[in-house]
Amino acid sequence: MVAAVELHLDRAADRRIRNLWDAMEDSGVPSLRDLTHGKHRPHVSLVAAPSFDAVAVADALGGLDVAPPLRVDLDFVGLFRGRVLWLGPVPTTELIAHHAGVFDRLAAAGIDTFDEYRPGAWIPHCTLSMRVPHANMPAALRLCLDALPIPATVAGAAVADHIRDQYRQLAPS
Numbered sequence: 001m002v003a004a005v006e007l008h009l010d011r012a013a014d015r016r017i018r019n020l021w022d023a024m025e026d027s028g029v030p031s032l033r034d035l036t037h038g039k040h041r042p043h044v045s046l047v048a049a050p051s052f053d054a055v056a057v058a059d060a061l062g063g064l065d066v067a068p069p070l071r072v073d074l075d076f077v078g079l080f081r082g083r084v085l086w087l088g089p090v091p092t093t094e095l096i097a098h099h100a101g102v103f104d105r106l107a108a109a110g111i112d113t114f115d116e117y118r119p120g121a122w123i124p125h126c127t128l129s130m131r132v133p134h135a136n137m138p139a140a141l142r143l144c145l146d147a148l149p150i151p152a153t154v155a156g157a158a159v160a161d162h163i164r165d166q167y168r169q170l171a172p173s
Contacts, residue, residue: 002163004159005045005170007043008042009042013153021128023143031128044089044125046099046103047117049114053111054161054167061105066102074089074126075088075148084131085129085132086126
């Protein structure tokens with residue numbers, strides 16, 4: 001399925017997104033709360049691929065502050081193909097540069113990612129639901145808009161592949 005290098009958010013933002021997941025579930029919208037046995041954490045994905053060798057990723061990112069205290073204020077709602085609903089952080093110069101730095105380190109180490117995560121194509125996002133039912137889309141959008149804005153700061157990072165039950169913390173959160 002999909003593995004990712006995730007940026008985790010501070011406690012207050014994490015709690016607000018988890019509350020939003022709960023509200024979505026209560027409204028009949030499946031969220032990341034229960035996907036793959038509830039192991040997801042609210043996060044912004046920096047890169048993703050079908051799978052990652054977590055040790056190779058950690059080695060490639062060695063010496064880089066993978067989780068600097070960047071502002072990642074969630075300020076808008078977006079949708080990807082397949083009805084994937086997400087909140088978008090303001091794409092600051094610092095966030096874009098951090099993404100490029102992580103991507104460049106992985107690319108230099110020969111670690112492939114999905115094309116959508118390359119610099120210039122990457123859309124920073126915090127996924128809420130992988131497939132919003134058509135009939136529930138208006139309610140899901142209302143819940144998201146009512147929750148915004150969510151001020152946030154990066155508080156940690158990890159390589160996660162919940163389908164394969166693999167998780168490696170890269171920076172404390």
